[in-house]
Amino acid sequence: MTTTDTARARPGAVAITLAVFGGTIAWAFRFGLGYLLVPAACEIGDWLLHLVTLGTALLALAALVLSLRWARRLDDAPLRFSMWFGVALNVFFLAAILLEGSGVLFVDACAKAALP
Amino acid sequence: MSAADAPVQQVDLDVLERTWGPRRPGIVGWLGQCNHKAVGLRFIVTAMAFFLIAGAMALVMRTQLAAPENDLVSPEVFNQLFTMHGTLMMFFFAVPILEGLAIYFLPLQLGARDMPMPRFGAFGYWVYLAGGILLLSSFFFGAAPDGGWYAYPPLTTAAFSPGLNIDLWLLGVTLTEISAIVAAVEIIVLIFRSRAPGMTLARMPLFGWSMLATSAMILVAFPPLVVTSLLLEIERKLGTPFFDGTAGGDPLLWQHLFWWFGHPEVYIQLLPALGILATVIPVATRRRLPMRWLVVASFLAIAIVSFGLWVHHMFTTGIPHLALQFFSSASFMIAIPSGVIVLSFIAAFWTGRANFDPPTLFAIGFLVIFVFGGITGVMVGTVSFNFQAHDTYFVVGHFHSVLIGGNVFPVFAGLYHWFPKVTGRHVNRRAGQASFWLMLVGFMLTFVPQHVVGFLGMVRRMWTYEEGLGWEVWNLASSLGSGILGLGVGVSVVAFAVAWRGGEPAGGDPWGAPTLEWSTASPVPQHNFPVIPVVASAEPRWGPLNRPDPVEASPWYAALGNPPEGQRETPVTTPIHGRSAAVALLPTHSLWPLWTTVAIMVVLIGVLFDLWWLAGVGVVLVTASLVAWTWPAGRTDLREADIRETEPTPLDGPDRGRNVRTFRVVTDGGRSIGWWGTVNGVIALGHLVGATAVATVYLRSRTVTWPPTATEPPGVTAIVIAAGLALVAAVSTSLAERGTRSGRAARPVAALLLVLAGAFALAGGLIHLIVTLRGNLPVDEHAFWAIWWLIGATSFVLLVSATITAWVTAWHLGKRDVIRTGHDAELAPVRLWVWSCAVSVVALLAVAMGSAVWWG
Numbered sequence: 013m014t015t016t017d018t019a020r021a022r023p024g025a026v027a028i029t030l031a032v033f034g035g036t037i038a039w040a041f042r043f044g045l046g047y048l049l050v051p052a053a054c055e056i057g058d059w060l061l062h063l064v065t066l067g068t069a070l071l072a073l074a075a076l077v078l079s080l081r082w083a084r085r086l087d088d089a090p091l092r093f094s095m096w097f098g099v100a101l102n103v104f105f106l107a108a109i110l111l112e113g114s115g116v117l118f119v120d121a122c123a124k125a126a127l128p
Numbered sequence: 129m130s131a132a133d134a135p136v137q138q139v140d141l142d143v144l145e146r147t148w149g150p151r152r153p154g155i156v157g158w159l160g161q162c163n164h165k166a167v168g169l170r171f172i173v174t175a176m177a178f179f180l181i182a183g184a185m186a187l188v189m190r191t192q193l194a195a196p197e198n199d200l201v202s203p204e205v206f207n208q209l210f211t212m213h214g215t216l217m218m219f220f221f222a223v224p225i226l227e228g229l230a231i232y233f234l235p236l237q238l239g240a241r242d243m244p245m246p247r248f249g250a251f252g253y254w255v256y257l258a259g260g261i262l263l264l265s266s267f268f269f270g271a272a273p274d275g276g277w278y279a280y281p282p283l284t285t286a287a288f289s290p291g292l293n294i295d296l297w298l299l300g301v302t303l304t305e306i307s308a309i310v311a312a313v314e315i316i317v318l319i320f321r322s323r324a325p326g327m328t329l330a331r332m333p334l335f336g337w338s339m340l341a342t343s344a345m346i347l348v349a350f351p352p353l354v355v356t357s358l359l360l361e362i363e364r365k366l367g368t369p370f371f372d373g374t375a376g377g378d379p380l381l382w383q384h385l386f387w388w389f390g391h392p393e394v395y396i397q398l399l400p401a402l403g404i405l406a407t408v409i410p411v412a413t414r415r416r417l418p419m420r421w422l423v424v425a426s427f428l429a430i431a432i433v434s435f436g437l438w439v440h441h442m443f444t445t446g447i448p449h450l451a452l453q454f455f456s457s458a459s460f461m462i463a464i465p466s467g468v469i470v471l472s473f474i475a476a477f478w479t480g481r482a483n484f485d486p487p488t489l490f491a492i493g494f495l496v497i498f499v500f501g502g503i504t505g506v507m508v509g510t511v512s513f514n515f516q517a518h519d520t521y522f523v524v525g526h527f528h529s530v531l532i533g534g535n536v537f538p539v540f541a542g543l544y545h546w547f548p549k550v551t552g553r554h555v556n557r558r559a560g561q562a563s564f565w566l567m568l569v570g571f572m573l574t575f576v577p578q579h580v581v582g583f584l585g586m587v588r589r590m591w592t593y594e595e596g597l598g599w600e601v602w603n604l605a606s607s608l609g610s611g612i613l614g615l616g617v618g619v620s621v622v623a624f625a626v627a628w629r630g631g632e633p634a635g636g637d638p639w640g641a642p643t644l645e646w647s648t649a650s651p652v653p654q655h656n657f658p659v660i661p662v663v664a665s666a667e668p669r670w671g672p673l674n675r676p677d678p679v680e681a682s683p684w685y686a687a688l689g690n691p692p693e694g695q696r697e698t699p700v701t702t703p704i705h706g707r708s709a710a711v712a713l714l715p716t717h718s719l720w721p722l723w724t725t726v727a728i729m730v731v732l733i734g735v736l737f738d739l740w741w742l743a744g745v746g747v748v749l750v751t752a753s754l755v756a757w758t759w760p761a762g763r764t765d766l767r768e769a770d771i772r773e774t775e776p777t778p779l780d781g782p783d784r785g786r787n788v789r790t791f792r793v794v795t796d797g798g799r800s801i802g803w804w805g806t807v808n809g810v811i812a813l814g815h816l817v818g819a820t821a822v823a824t825v826y827l828r829s830r831t832v833t834w835p836p837t838a839t840e841p842p843g844v845t846a847i848v849i850a851a852g853l854a855l856v857a858a859v860s861t862s863l864a865e866r867g868t869r870s871g872r873a874a875r876p877v878a879a880l881l882l883v884l885a886g887a888f889a890l891a892g893g894l895i896h897l898i899v900t901l902r903g904n905l906p907v908d909e910h911a912f913w914a915i916w917w918l919i920g921a922t923s924f925v926l927l928v929s930a931t932i933t934a935w936v937t938a939w940h941l942g943k944r945d946v947i948r949t950g951h952d953a954e955l956a957p958v959r960l961w962v963w964s965c966a967v968s969v970v971a972l973l974a975v976a977m978g979s980a981v982w983w984g
C-alpha cells in the first residue's frame with residue numbers, strides 16, 4: 013500500500029486520537045473529578061457534580077459525532093477501522109458517564125456510613 | 129500486491145537450527161537459555177506447580193470445613209492456609225501462567241523468531257521463581273504468611289504480625305510483580321515491533337490484542353503495588369508510620385493502593401484468558417469469530433474501566449455514599465463489554481459446527497461458569513447488597529466463579545489446544561473429556577452451596593463453625609465437590625504427563641487452525657519458522673487470499689540472503705502497518721539474568737535477617753552483574769559486508785518502493801527494540817513515582833498536622849541543588865545524543881558528555897544520601913518525616929541508576945562494533961532514562977515540599 017492513494021486530506025494524529033479516545037478521556041475526567049468533588053458537593057450543592065457530568069458528556073458526544081463522521085467518510089481502510097472502533101468506545105463511555113452521573117440525582121452527597 | 133512471485137529464499141535449515149539452538153552443552157547451557165520457548169515453558173510448568181500446591185491447600189481447608197467443630201488444623205494454620213492459597217493462586221499461578229503462554233505462543237502467532245529482548249525475558253522468569261521460593265521458604269521457618277491475600281495493615285504491621293511471615297510475603301510478592309512488569313514490557317515491544325511483514329494491527333490475532341491490553345494494564349497497575357509493599361516493608365523494618373492513623377499515616381492508604389492494583393489484577397487474569405478462548409473457539413467451531421473488531425474494542429474498554437472499580441472492594445470503609453455509587457455504576461458498566469465478548473463466543477457456537485474436543489468443552493465451561501460469576505458480580509457490585517454480603521461465603525463463591533470460570537477453564541482450554549504444538553503429541557481425548565466433566569461438576573458442587581451458606585451468615589476465613597446453624601449440609605457438599613474438582617485437575621495432569629512422551633504423534637497442524645503457530649512443525653524447531661512468513665489477513669491459514677503455509681519470505685528479507693551462521697536475526701516491522709523496517713540481532717545464551725536474580729536474593733536475605741552488611745554486598749553484586757549483563761561483547765554484525773554488496777533492487781509486495789539498502793541492521797539500543805523497551809520502562813517508572821506522589825498527597829489530605837512541627841526539614845537547599853544537578857545530567861545526555869548524530873568525530877565528545885552526566889547524577893544522588901543519613905529525621909514519629917526520608921532515599925536510588933546507565937553507555941561508545949556511524953538512535957534510550965530519573969527526582973521533591981506548604 014502506498015501513501016499516495018489517499019486523495020482526501022487525512023486528519024492528523026492528535027485529531028485521530030481525540031476522535032477515537034475522546035469519550036474515554038472524558039469518562040476518566042468525570043470519574044476522577046466526580047470522586048474527588050463529592051465532599052465539595054456536600055458543602056455547596058449537587059449542581060457541581062451535574063456540571064461535571066454535563067461537560068464530560070458533551071465532550072464524549074463531540075468525539076462520538078466526529079468518529080462517526082470520519083468512519084463514514086474516510087477512504088483509508090485501516091483508519092476507517094479505527095474510527096468504527098472509536099464509535100464503539102465513545103458510545104460506551106458516553107453511556108458510562110450518563111449512568112454514573114445520574115447517581116447524583118438519587119444519592120445524598122453528604123451520606124456516609126461504615127459497618128460497625 | 130501479492131508476494132507470491134517473489135524469490136523464495138533458499139534456507140539451510142541446519143544452519144538455522146544450530147544458530148537458534150542452545151549454545152552450551154549440559155546444565156549450564158540449559159540454565160543460560162533465553163529463547164522464548166524455554167522461558168515460556170518454564171513459566172507454564174512452574175505456574176502449574178504452584179497451582180497444584182495451592183490447590184492442595186484448598187483441599188486441606190475444605191476437609192477442615194467439611195464438618196462442624198473439626199480440628200484437623202488449628203486456627204493459626206488455617207489462617208496460613210487461606211493466605212498462602214490465595215497468594216499463590218493470584219500472584220504465582222493466574223498471572224504467570226498467562227505470561228508463560230504468551231511468551232511461548234505469541235511470537236509464534238505473530239511470526240517472529242523470538243521475543244525481542246530474550247535476556248530480559250529470562251530475567252523475568254528467574255525473578256518469578258525467586259519470589260516463589262522466598263514465599264514457600266516461609267514454611268521452613270515455620271512462619272507462613274497469615275495476613276490474607278491482601279495483607280491489610282494494621283494487622284500486617286510489626287506490632288500485630290511480628291516475625292518473618294509478612295516480610296516474606298511482601299518481598300516474594302514484590303518479586304513476582306517485577307517479573308510481571310518485565311514480561312509486560314517485553315510483550316508490548318514484541319507486539320509493536322516483531323509482527324510478521326503484512327500483519328497490520330487490525331490483522332493481529334485476538335490473543336495478541338488481549339495481551340496488549342493486559343500488558344498495558346500491568347504497567348499501570350503493578351508499580352503502585354510495588355510501592356505500597358515496599359512502604360509496608362519499610363514500616364515493618366524502620367517504624368515509619370505510613371499506615372499508622374495515630375501518627376499522620378492512614379491504613380486506608382494501603383487499601384486504595386492495593387485495590388488500584390487488585391481490581392485490574394482480576395481483569396489481567398481474565399483478558400488473556402479471553403484471548404485464548406478467541407483462539408480456541410474459531411478452531412472449535414470452524415468459523416472466524418463474529419464481531420471481531422467489537423471484541424477488540426471490548427478488550428480495551430474492559431482494560432480502561434477496570435481502573436474505575438477499585439473502591440467496590442472498600443464499600444464498607446466509610447467513603448461517602450455518592451462516591452460509592454460512582455464505583456458501583458462503573459462496575460455495572462463493565463458487564464457490557466464482557467457481555468459483548470460472551471455473546472460473540474456464543475454466536476460462534478450457534479452459527480459454527482462445534483466439535484467436542486477437550487478445548488471446546490473447556491470453552492463451554494467458561495461460558496457457563498463465567499456468566500454465573502458475572503451475575504453474582506453485579507449483585508455484589510450493588511452497594512446495598514454488598515453491605516449485606518461483604519466478607520461472607522457469598523463473596524468466596526462469587527470470586528471463585530470468575531477466577532475458575534474466567535481463568536482456570538480457559539487456561540485448560542489453551543493447554544489442551546497447544547499441547548500438540550509443544551510436544552508434537554496428542555493428549556488422550558477421553559481423558560480430557562473426563563477431566564472436564566469432573567471439573568465442571570466439582571466446581572458447581574463446591575461453589576454453588578457457598579453462595580447459600582453465605583446467605584445463612586457464614587463469613588469467610590472462618591476456621592470452623594458450630595453445629596446446628598444449618599450450615600452443615602452446604603459445607604459437606606462443598607467439600608465433596610472440591611474433591612471431585614481436584615480429581616478432575618489430577619486427571620488432566622496425569623494425561624499431560626503421559627502424553628508428553630507417549631501420546632499419539634500430532635502433525636504440524638492437527639486442528640486445521642487459522643493462526644501462524646500451526647504453520648511450522650510440532651514440536652516447534654529452535655528457529656520457529658524456516659522463513660519469516662508474510663501475512664495477508666487475520667486468519668493467515670484460512671481463506672483464498674492466503675497461503676495455507678505462508679512460507680514465502682518477505683522479498684526484501686529474501687534479497688538479503690541467509691544470515692551468517694551464529695547470527696540470530698529477526699526482522700523488525702513498523703508498529704501499525706507491519707511493514708519491514710530493519711533487522712535486529714538478538715543475544716544468545718546468558719547466565720547474567722540468573723546471577724542478577726541471585727544477587728537480588730542476597731540483598732533480600734540481608735534485609736530479612738537484618739544483616740545490613742550482607743544487603744550491602746548484595747547491592748554491589750547486583751550492580752556488577754547488571755554491568756556484566758550489558759557488556760557489549762560478541763555482538764558483532766557478521767553481515768554488514770553482505771549488505772554492502774547487495775545491489776539495490778526495487779521490490780514488490782509490502783515493501784514496494786523500497787530497496788535493500790534502506791534496511792539497516794540494528795544491534796542493541798536502536799530505536800526499534802531498546803528504545804521501545806525503555807519507553808515502557810519509563811511508563812512503569814512513572815507509575816512508581818506517581819504512586820509515591822499520590823500517597824503523599826493522600827496522607828496530606830487526611831492529616832491535620834502536616835508537617836507536625838514548624839521546623840524546616842534539614843538540608844532543603846542542598847536537596848534543591850541536587851535536583852538541579854540531576855537536570856544538568858539530563859541535559860548533557862541530550863547533548864551527547866546530538867553529538868553522535870553528527871558522525872564519528874563526535875563520538876569521544878559524546879562519551880565524555882555521558883561520563884559527565886553520570887558524575888552530575890552521582891553527585892546529586894550522594895547529596896540526597898548524605899542529607900537523608902545525617903538529617904536524623906524522626907522517621908518513626910510522623911508520616912511526614914517518613915515521606916520526607918522516603919523521597920530522599922528514592923531520589924538517591926534513581927540518580928545512581930542514571931549514573932550507571934550513563935557510564936555503561938559511555939563505555940559502549942568506545943566499542944566500534946556496537947555503535948555505527950549515522951545511527952542517531954543509540955543514545956536515545958539513555959537520554960530518555962536519565963531524563964526520566966531527573967524529572968522524577970524533581971517531581972518528588974516538588975510534591976514533598978508542596979505538601980508541607982499546602983493548607984499549611
Ligand code: HEM
Nearest residue numbers: 183186189210211214217218222276277531588589590610
Ligand atoms: C481448585 C479449586 C479451589 C478451591 C477448592 C478453593 C477453595 C478455597 C477456600 C476454601 C478458600 C478459603 C475461604 C475462606 O476461608 O475465606 C479460598 C480462598 C481463596 N481462593 Fe480459592 N479455591 C480454589 C481455587 C482458586 C483459584 C483458581 C483461585 C485464583 C485464581 C483462588 C483464589 C482464592 C483467593 C484469592 C482466596 C482468598 C484468600 C483470602 O481470604 O485471603 N482459589 N479458596
Ligand SMILES: [Cu+2]
Nearest residue numbers: 391437440441
Ligand atoms: Cu474488583
